[in-house]
Amino acid sequence: MAETALQDRTAKQLRLLEQALDSGRLGPVKRLVNTLSPAEIGNLLESLPPHKRQIVWGLVDPEDDGEVLVHVGDEVREDLLKAMDPDEIVAAAESLDIDDLADLLEDLPDTVIDEVLKSMDRENRERLEQMLTYEEDTAGRLMNPDVVTVRADVSVDVVLRYLRLRGELPEATDRLYIVSRRRQYLGGISLAQLLTADPAVAVNRLIDSEQPAIDADTPVAEVAERFANHDWLSAPVVDENNVLLGRITIDDVVDIIRAQAEHQALGAAGLDEDEDLFAPVPRTTRRRAVWLGINLLTAFLASWVIGNFEGVLQKVVACAVLMPIVASMGGVAGTQVLTLMVRAQALGQVSPANALSLLRKEVLVALANGLVWALAVGSVALAIYRDAWLALAFGAAMVINLIAAALSGVFLPLVLRRVGIDPALAGGVILTTVTDCCGFASFLGLSTLLLMQ
Amino acid sequence: MAETALQDRTAKQLRLLEQALDSGRLGPVKRLVNTLSPAEIGNLLESLPPHKRQIVWGLVDPEDDGEVLVHVGDEVREDLLKAMDPDEIVAAAESLDIDDLADLLEDLPDTVIDEVLKSMDRENRERLEQMLTYEEDTAGRLMNPDVVTVRADVSVDVVLRYLRLRGELPEATDRLYIVSRRRQYLGGISLAQLLTADPAVAVNRLIDSEQPAIDADTPVAEVAERFANHDWLSAPVVDENNVLLGRITIDDVVDIIRAQAEHQALGAAGLDEDEDLFAPVPRTTRRRAVWLGINLLTAFLASWVIGNFEGVLQKVVACAVLMPIVASMGGVAGTQVLTLMVRAQALGQVSPANALSLLRKEVLVALANGLVWALAVGSVALAIYRDAWLALAFGAAMVINLIAAALSGVFLPLVLRRVGIDPALAGGVILTTVTDCCGFASFLGLSTLLLMQ
Numbered sequence: 001m002a003e004t005a006l007q008d009r010t011a012k013q014l015r016l017l018e019q020a021l022d023s024g025r026l027g028p029v030k031r032l033v034n035t036l037s038p039a040e041i042g043n044l045l046e047s048l049p050p051h052k053r054q055i056v057w058g059l060v061d062p063e064d065d066g067e068v069l070v071h072v073g074d075e076v077r078e079d080l081l082k083a084m085d086p087d088e089i090v091a092a093a094e095s096l097d098i099d100d101l102a103d104l105l106e107d108l109p110d111t112v113i114d115e116v117l118k119s120m121d122r123e124n125r126e127r128l129e130q131m132l133t134y135e136e137d138t139a140g141r142l143m144n145p146d147v148v149t150v151r152a153d154v155s156v157d158v159v160l161r162y163l164r165l166r167g168e169l170p171e172a173t174d175r176l177y178i179v180s181r182r183r184q185y186l187g188g189i190s191l192a193q194l195l196t197a198d199p200a201v202a203v204n205r206l207i208d209s210e211q212p213a214i215d216a217d218t219p220v221a222e223v224a225e226r227f228a229n230h231d232w233l234s235a236p237v238v239d240e241n242n243v244l245l246g247r248i249t250i251d252d253v254v255d256i257i258r259a260q261a262e263h264q265a266l267g268a269a270g271l272d273e274d275e276d277l278f279a280p281v282p283r284t285t286r287r288r289a290v291w292l293g294i295n296l297l298t299a300f301l302a303s304w305v306i307g308n309f310e311g312v313l314q315k316v317v318a319c320a321v322l323m324p325i326v327a328s329m330g331g332v333a334g335t336q337v338l339t340l341m342v343r344a345q346a347l348g349q350v351s352p353a354n355a356l357s358l359l360r361k362e363v364l365v366a367l368a369n370g371l372v373w374a375l376a377v378g379s380v381a382l383a384i385y386r387d388a389w390l391a392l393a394f395g396a397a398m399v400i401n402l403i404a405a406a407l408s409g410v411f412l413p414l415v416l417r418r419v420g421i422d423p424a425l426a427g428g429v430i431l432t433t434v435t436d437c438c439g440f441a442s443f444l445g446l447s448t449l450l451l452m453q
Numbered sequence: 454m455a456e457t458a459l460q461d462r463t464a465k466q467l468r469l470l471e472q473a474l475d476s477g478r479l480g481p482v483k484r485l486v487n488t489l490s491p492a493e494i495g496n497l498l499e500s501l502p503p504h505k506r507q508i509v510w511g512l513v514d515p516e517d518d519g520e521v522l523v524h525v526g527d528e529v530r531e532d533l534l535k536a537m538d539p540d541e542i543v544a545a546a547e548s549l550d551i552d553d554l555a556d557l558l559e560d561l562p563d564t565v566i567d568e569v570l571k572s573m574d575r576e577n578r579e580r581l582e583q584m585l586t587y588e589e590d591t592a593g594r595l596m597n598p599d600v601v602t603v604r605a606d607v608s609v610d611v612v613l614r615y616l617r618l619r620g621e622l623p624e625a626t627d628r629l630y631i632v633s634r635r636r637q638y639l640g641g642i643s644l645a646q647l648l649t650a651d652p653a654v655a656v657n658r659l660i661d662s663e664q665p666a667i668d669a670d671t672p673v674a675e676v677a678e679r680f681a682n683h684d685w686l687s688a689p690v691v692d693e694n695n696v697l698l699g700r701i702t703i704d705d706v707v708d709i710i711r712a713q714a715e716h717q718a719l720g721a722a723g724l725d726e727d728e729d730l731f732a733p734v735p736r737t738t739r740r741r742a743v744w745l746g747i748n749l750l751t752a753f754l755a756s757w758v759i760g761n762f763e764g765v766l767q768k769v770v771a772c773a774v775l776m777p778i779v780a781s782m783g784g785v786a787g788t789q790v791l792t793l794m795v796r797a798q799a800l801g802q803v804s805p806a807n808a809l810s811l812l813r814k815e816v817l818v819a820l821a822n823g824l825v826w827a828l829a830v831g832s833v834a835l836a837i838y839r840d841a842w843l844a845l846a847f848g849a850a851m852v853i854n855l856i857a858a859a860l861s862g863v864f865l866p867l868v869l870r871r872v873g874i875d876p877a878l879a880g881g882v883i884l885t886t887v888t889d890c891c892g893f894a895s896f897l898g899l900s901t902l903l904l905m906q
Contacts, residue, residue: 010801018806039682047802049810160648169645172686174627191644192622195613228711229492231704233625233686250703251684257707258681261714262796269792277797281814285821288789292822295785299778307774320773321760325752332748336741339722343715344730348463349500353471357502361734368738369745
């Protein structure tokens with residue numbers, strides 16, 4: 001994401017805060033922190049090393065504690081919870097909307113969960129328990145059960161009087177839902193319609209049944225797609241009998257979309273978005289070691305390929321000098337195709353028919369670029385080493401590896417998805433293994449053929 | 454992004470559509486296409502090779518033409534516009550909201566722009582012209598000037614009667630804005646408040662001035678951050694005199710966040726998100742060639758480093774076999790640190806003070822992992838080549854390169870940002886150049902020292 005003035009301000013706040021912390025003046029720190037929104041406080045806490053984090057966390061207005069906990073990654077949340085008394089945690093949990101509470105609950109100690117449940121009224125407790133029957137990352141967990149419903153047979157005027165009696169509406173309410181006697185979802189009516197309609201009109205004349213309800217077990221990724229495709233601001237959530245359970249609002253969808261983007265960016269490097277930037281060194285070392293270990297295996301594979309050509313390496317040292325170039329160009333070209341394919345897959349833009357068209361296109365592009373760069377690198381090799389056969393092997397290997405890169409870039413994501421592996425996460429490692437091995441094998445193999453007569 | 458049922462459905466629709474197209478039955482194609490939302494149609498058109506794309510585009514309901522054009526990437530849009538008569542384009546443009554029209558206008562032929570402007574009433578034309586005075590990717594371009602304003606001194610009842618007279622509200626209206634006589638922004642009042650308040654109360658008693666207005670020249674990336682930090686559904690946009698110009702709604706923000714994520718994912722591979730998946734081969738070849746050329750230069754640099762150690766390569770062929778392992782492990786470890794840093798920067802989580810803490814942590818992690826893997830790879834090398842000095846050089850180079858990777862991973866994004874380069878786009882290439890060169894130099898250098906006595 002591009003640099004913005006806001007990021008600069010956030011970084012500047014961070015600097016001021018760290019200076020104030022270092023000088024021990026907690027008054028200014030407290031004032032600064034409590035001008036921020038809970039999301040911003042969460043962001044700030046994530047940027048602080050553990051000891052400073054705890055100091056600042058102690059200065060946050062207890063009213064905001066719950067919201068801040070909702071806005072930090074899992075690991076930092078654990079860290080913050082450790083510093084709180086059970087009473088403080090219960091108070092923080094009580095201040096939350098029920099959907100945020102459902103999100104937080106799993107991270108709380110069991111005794112605290114009991115306390116929180118006891119402190120709720122029966123209706124809310126039942127709603128919460130119902131939400132928890134749905135799996136994490138489904139609409140049933142994401143929704144807020146706090147909705148305003150009306151019946152179809154009343155007039156707008158009755159609804160208006162009801163709303164005035166009721167007082168405040170749940171946050172981000174943009175429409176009321178119309179339900180049957182058995183609370184089955186029939187459609188919605190927007191606040192804008194209520195405000196502009198003739199009060200004498202019956203609600204069922206205004207009912208908008210265009211917006212289909214979302215099943216409670218729909219994955220959140222699909223919920224996000226549907227919001228984006230239809231420009232929804234909110235959507236009703238129903239159970240398998242079409243009974244209205246709650247609603248999802250777009251601010252939650254924004255959080256999902258941001259989390260997805262982070263998951264993809266970090267996952268491709270073998271990282272987890274819930275990891276604390278300042279996790280203890282031994283924990284971070286262990287985690288990173290897993291990824292390095294996987295990559296070490298693939299590197300040894302490439303190295304084994306090279307080991308099969310010791311003959312030519314011994315005789316022509318230039319082969320050792322030039323071989324990384326062939327491998328690296330294949331990796332770069334293949335990554336480009338892979339990235340395009342992964343994006344197209346995420347948008348549902350790949351079918352067997354167009355995969356074939358894409359393959360044809362990408363192979364042609366690889367061939368064209370292969371020839372261009374073969375000529376370029378071949379000439380350079382010729383100029384340096386004055387060996388036409390070496391230059392030929394170098395150029396030809398470049399063409400071969402770029403075509404192999406295009407083929408893997410198109411096929412790999414298709415195959416990985418078929419076997420249930422996310423190509424956005426694992427694709428890069430596998431692809432570069434292929435292009436490394438193919439690059440080394442083609443160049444050293446051709447060199448053996450052409451130079452070892 | 455994870456695979457979802459919706460993506461599968463989208464891909465399935467695509468397959469059905471391609472089958473119908475191949476069999477020449479356009480009736481089913483037309484029916485299928487016109488059950489989709491404009492965003493979905495756009496997505497579908499982007500997935501089709503050019504000749505099929507034009508057939509399907511001809512079958513889209515002309516009413517949706519404008520919205521579909523707004524929802525496709527720049528290149529596909531150009532492609533679609535080429536197939537339309539000026540009259541069709543004018544009709545499509547006329548159907549758009551003014552903010553979407555501002556977005557589309559630049560891609561239209563000049564004669565068509567004149568037609569479109571002529572067809573608008575004076576008020577809308579002036580609004581559009583005002584929007585176009587702001588730069589692309591600023592709030593002034595993103596906003597919709599169509600807002601409902603009220604004065605502070607009237608009662609709720611007056612507002613309610615005004616709204617009934619006015620009829621329909623602009624799409625996604627969640628609050629009315631209160632302005633002074635000179636149209637200066639004073640605050641907002643939500644539809645929910647209007648519905649629940651006592652009609653006799655004056656609007657200025659309910660005014661919510663908590664939401665600060667956004668300056669029209671604020672970059673859209675910052676607008677998105679502010680929406681996400683505050684869970685806004687809409688926000689007022691003002692000029693430098695605090696005069697209300699329009700409002701931004703969260704559905705536009707969702708589009709920005711998605712575009713940012715795409716820009717980052719594709720940009721890191723040297724790709725452009727506005728590129729047509731099926732762009733002609735020569736055009737694609739040229740574009741990819743640029744990125745390959747940059748990478749070729751960095752590959753030659755690494756190759757030049759190797760070339761300085763021909764002596765040891767000639768004598769110890771194992772060096773050629775093992776050297777890519779050192780380079781590759783450095784690249785992987787460095788990419789992890791770089792990815793974390795880029796994310797932290799994007800969230801404004803990096804300050805000079807915590808950069809130092811991060812650096813300390815990352816160097817310690819690199820040292821720990823370096824020692825672990827040095828032992829592992831050293832033992833393997835010893836087992837294969839039975840040469841303790843070689844194993845020592847291999848292990849030591851691994852430690853050195855992982856530490857170099859950690860240092861570059863932390864410093865590179867700081868330096869790049871200071872000089873105005875986006876680390877998310879250029880960081881990876883530079884980092885792997887550093888780790889390749891350092892990996893080759895340290896391993897081959899140590900081998901020369903230890904093995905060439």
